[in-house]
Amino acid sequence: MNIQIFGARKSFDTKKAERWFKERRIKYQYIDLDSKGLSPGEYRSIRAAVGYDALVDRDSPDYRELGIDYLLPQAAEEKLLENPWLFRAPIVRNGRQATVGYCPDVWKTWE
Numbered sequence: 778m779n780i781q782i783f784g785a786r787k788s789f790d791t792k793k794a795e796r797w798f799k800e801r802r803i804k805y806q807y808i809d810l811d812s813k814g815l816s817p818g819e820y821r822s823i824r825a826a827v828g829y830d831a832l833v834d835r836d837s838p839d840y841r842e843l844g845i846d847y848l849l850p851q852a853a854e855e856k857l858l859e860n861p862w863l864f865r866a867p868i869v870r871n872g873r874q875a876t877v878g879y880c881p882d883v884w885k886t887w888e
Contacts, residue, residue, distance in 0.1 A: 778803065778804075778871055778887060778888070779806075779871065779872060780798060780803060780804070780805035780806070780869065780870070780871050780887075781805065781806045781807075781808060781869070781870045781871075782794055782795060782798070782805050782806070782807050782808070782867050782868070782869050782870075783808045783810050783815060783819075783864070783866070783867060783868040783869075783870070784807065784808075784809070784810060784866040784867035784868070785809070785810050785811055785862070785866045785867075786809065786811075788866040788867065790866060790867055790878055790879045791866050791867040793879050794867045794869055794879055795807065795867075797879075797881055797884065798884075801888075803888070810861045810862065810864055810866055810868075811861060811862055813861075814858060814861035815858060815861060815864070815868075817854075817858060819870075820854065820857070820858060822870075822873060822875070823868055823870060823875045825873075826870075826873060826874055826875035827868075827875050827876065827877050831865070831877045832864060832865065832868070832877055833845075833857060833863055833864060833865070834863055834864065834865050837862075837863055839860065839862065839863060840863050843856055843860065843863075845857065845863075865877050865878060867879070869884065871887045874887065
């Protein structure tokens with residue numbers, strides 16, 4: 778298992794996800810979304826696993842302010858990668874599998 782947790786330090790669900798993996802002594806790599814963000818390849822892989830709507834926080838005021846809904850798909854992807862705080866956290870990835878949010882029922886199947 779190669780677990781990656783993309784999250785925000787202020788996110789309670791990110792903290793819960795980290796605690797869930799620590800309690801089971803499953804090693805994971807933590808990536809801070811606010812400072813590091815997602816690479817284009819990681820974004821495409823995660824989007825393929827969970828879908829665009831689950832990945833992006835459309836209710837965010839920043840999302841509406843940037844007008845991402847009105848951009849062409851490629852321009853919208855670029856804007857999202859430039860503004861990683863628009864992603865929902867945590868994003869937990871195991872190879873090609875991924876979840877968004879706190880999903881211990883899915884993570885159990887990865888063990």
